[in-house]
Amino acid sequence: MITLAEGLRLPTNWLDYTILALYFAVVLGIGLAARRSVRTSLDFFLSGRALPAWVTGLAFVAANLGATEILGMAANGAQYGAYTVHWYWIGAIPAMVFLGLVMMPFYYGSKVRSVPEFLLHRFGPSSHLLSSVIFAVSSVLIAGVNLYAMAIVLQALLGWPQWVAIVVAGFFVLAYITIGGLTSAIYNEVLQFFVILAALIPLTIVGLKRVGGWGGLTDSLTAAHGDAFLSAWKGTGIGEANPLGANWLTIVLGLGFVMSFGYWTTNFAEVQRALSAKNLSAARRTPLIAAFPKIFIPLVVVVPGLIAVVMEPALGKGDPAKGGLQYNDAIPVLMRDLLPNGVLGIAVTGLLAAFMAGMAANVSSFNTVFTNDIWGAYLKKGRSDGYYLTTGRVVTAIGVLIGMGTAFIASSFSNIMNYLQTLFSFFNVPLFVVFIIGMFWKRTSAAAGFWGLLSGTVAAMVNYFWLYKQGIIAIPSEQGANFVSSIVAFVVGALVMVAVTLVTEPRPAASLAGLVYGTAAPGGPDGAAELQAAGDDAWYRKPAVLGWGAVALAALCYIPFSF
Amino acid sequence: MSDHDHQHRTGEPAPESATAARLFDVRRIIGGLFVVYGVIVTLAGFTASDADLAKAQGININLWTGLGMLALGLFFLVWLKLRPAVPPTAAELDEAAPTGTSDGSAH
Numbered sequence: 001m002i003t004l005a006e007g008l009r010l011p012t013n014w015l016d017y018t019i020l021a022l023y024f025a026v027v028l029g030i031g032l033a034a035r036r037s038v039r040t041s042l043d044f045f046l047s048g049r050a051l052p053a054w055v056t057g058l059a060f061v062a063a064n065l066g067a068t069e070i071l072g073m074a075a076n077g078a079q080y081g082a083y084t085v086h087w088y089w090i091g092a093i094p095a096m097v098f099l100g101l102v103m104m105p106f107y108y109g110s111k112v113r114s115v116p117e118f119l120l121h122r123f124g125p126s127s128h129l130l131s132s133v134i135f136a137v138s139s140v141l142i143a144g145v146n147l148y149a150m151a152i153v154l155q156a157l158l159g160w161p162q163w164v165a166i167v168v169a170g171f172f173v174l175a176y177i178t179i180g181g182l183t184s185a186i187y188n189e190v191l192q193f194f195v196i197l198a199a200l201i202p203l204t205i206v207g208l209k210r211v212g213g214w215g216g217l218t219d220s221l222t223a224a225h226g227d228a229f230l231s232a233w234k235g236t237g238i239g240e241a242n243p244l245g246a247n248w249l250t251i252v253l254g255l256g257f258v259m260s261f262g263y264w265t266t267n268f269a270e271v272q273r274a275l276s277a278k279n280l281s282a283a284r285r286t287p288l289i290a291a292f293p294k295i296f297i298p299l300v301v302v303v304p305g306l307i308a309v310v311m312e313p314a315l316g317k318g319d320p321a322k323g324g325l326q327y328n329d330a331i332p333v334l335m336r337d338l339l340p341n342g343v344l345g346i347a348v349t350g351l352l353a354a355f356m357a358g359m360a361a362n363v364s365s366f367n368t369v370f371t372n373d374i375w376g377a378y379l380k381k382g383r384s385d386g387y388y389l390t391t392g393r394v395v396t397a398i399g400v401l402i403g404m405g406t407a408f409i410a411s412s413f414s415n416i417m418n419y420l421q422t423l424f425s426f427f428n429v430p431l432f433v434v435f436i437i438g439m440f441w442k443r444t445s446a447a448a449g450f451w452g453l454l455s456g457t458v459a460a461m462v463n464y465f466w467l468y469k470q471g472i473i474a475i476p477s478e479q480g481a482n483f484v485s486s487i488v489a490f491v492v493g494a495l496v497m498v499a500v501t502l503v504t505e506p507r508p509a510a511s512l513a514g515l516v517y518g519t520a521a522p523g524g525p526d527g528a529a530e531l532q533a534a535g536d537d538a539w540y541r542k543p544a545v546l547g548w549g550a551v552a553l554a555a556l557c558y559i560p561f562s563f
Numbered sequence: 564m565s566d567h568d569h570q571h572r573t574g575e576p577a578p579e580s581a582t583a584a585r586l587f588d589v590r591r592i593i594g595g596l597f598v599v600y601g602v603i604v605t606l607a608g609f610t611a612s613d614a615d616l617a618k619a620q621g622i623n624i625n626l627w628t629g630l631g632m633l634a635l636g637l638f639f640l641v642w643l644k645l646r647p648a649v650p651p652t653a654a655e656l657d658e659a660a661p662t663g664t665s666d667g668s669a670h
Binding site: 015018019022023026030055187190191194195198201202205206209210337338339340341342343346 | 589592593595596597599600603604607608611614615616618619620621622624625627628629631632635
């Protein structure tokens with residue numbers, strides 16, 4: 001059996017456990033209390049669409065700042081250096097802004113409850129069913145990654161064997177989601193966002209002091225890894241070598257456009273947060289408000305990864321079978337070496353809460369899609385609301401159980417972020433092609449949606465398993481391969497869609513109202529101006545100001561890492 | 564089938580959810596938890612051992628983190644005090660539930 005980080009134990013004491021117990025008492029208490037106000041399936045799945053924008057915005061970024069993100073992006077920082085900032089400034093911000101400014105009116109305005117449901121309205125049942133199934137598969141695979149990340153923390157905390165940690169963590173999540181549904185999941189997300197920051201900020205400060213400040217950190221890293229390790233773009237010319245194994249073209253197109261737009265605009269765990277907002281204006285602002293914290297998260301996630309590789313040069317080099325440290329261990333190692341009891345408890349609580357947030361997001365979106373889009377739509381139509389609510393709870397249990405199984409797949413990757421990004425290139429990118437073409441090209445036919453989705457998914461898998469894994473084309477790193485898979489999926493999906501559309505009948509224009517760019521939503525002039533609350537016209541609430549402000553800020557952040 | 568569940572979402576009694584909205588205002592929960600955490604961690608900072616200080620590179624990290632958390636917690640509680648949550652109006656409930664009737668607007 002693989003026993004990761006056997007030597008890594010956190011020196012926790014009663015103080016830390018008090019802090020941890022307090023947190024879960026509060027969160028489960030909310031869940032229990034909220035349960036009384038959860039009566040309909042819409043309440044359970046979308047929190048009744050009643051939350052203000054700043055709550056859904058923080059929940060949006062927190063759903064992304066799960067344990068996988070924290071452990072994984074720190075692992076990326078330790079493995080690839082400052083190139084990791086690309087996942088934030090080019091690989092997240094533009095896509096989040098696009099979601100808020102361009103796509104949200106279609107999602108929120110069409111009153112869909114899930115991303116596949118949008119495809120149902122736009123393309124009809126075949127694309128809907130295919131995307132629902134793909135989505136369900138990808139959710140449980142990603143839930144497995146979350147469970148595995150949680151198991152790493154539990155192992156380091158309690159010294160439990162990995163499989164015990166995975167099973168116990170799984171049952172805990174199950175209890176938690178079943179008790180409260182999405183409402184308490186969103187509370188937990190907002191709460192854990194602050195707790196994890198309260199842990200990561202001190203961790204970064206103490207860590208920087210340990211390695212001699214930013215100057216000391218850069219000197220040590222330059223000496224050990226060369227100066228490209230601390231730049232975002234150095235060595236990314238086509239044909240040049242760099243730690244990331246990708247060139248500027250694959251970074252900009254693969255990560256910045258295809259992969260990131262695919263993730264942020266079609267990942268239901270994210271989009272669902274915006275759909276819980278109280279009106280369209282709040283829904284549009286959700287990803288835009290989330291973009292600002294997202295810009296600064298690398299400071300407390302990637303920087304600790306860099307610190308960890310200076311403090312523990314053996315990171316990622318050891319043999320995991322013998323308890324050697326992996327890149328995934330970067331943050332736990334720093335917690336062990338730098339944090340005294342007290343803040344250590346906050347850090348452990350933050351990580352466990354972040355795990356809960358990520359896992360709950362995956363499982364709740366899995367059960368929304370499975371219950372509404374597969375079970376309710378094709379297998380058991382027209383039952384009572386109570387029936388679907390019960391189905392939702394049962395499906396949650398099944399989702400968690402499958403997640404326990406897929407956690408063992410995740411445990412075979414030294415850097416979980418590599419694995420996650422591979423999954424995104426398979427599942428999110430083809431969905432994005434179908435969305436973007438379907439939203440902007442009125443003629444796109446029903447058959448084009450189905451075949452575009454299928455061919456894109458297959459193309460990404462062919463590129464990864466056959467062309468890359470079998471060594472038919474040479475790509476220097478796993479991440480580089482993911483970028484290429486994404487581009488391949490996008491191009492193949494798009495070509496197939498165009499070809500199929502040209503030989504099939506378009507859908508009648510009347511059925512596309514509010515679903516395609518330039519058509520009026522039923523009930524509003526352009527689907528964007530309606531549904532505003534009083535005060536939403538203040539300048540700081542204007543989506544365009546928020547959105548372009550975030551893009552400009554992200555571009556500015558690149559300057560110190562570009563020369 | 565997509566409209567199916569919407570039709571069942573009618574006649575929600577709003578007063579109860581409005582009370583719930585006030586009770587579960589996320590600011591109250593963040594504020595409360597952070598004040599408690601702030602006190603605990605600040606106290607751990609006051610009683611920090613030399614080993615704790617050495618581990619955190621000479622910074623009394625518990626003290627500073629505790630004070631920071633306390634300040635954030637108080638900020639949320641003050642915000643809640645100054646701008647209490649407004650229960651959703653009948654119009655907003657209708658927006659959220661387009662097929663719902665407005666008999667939930669009894670408050």
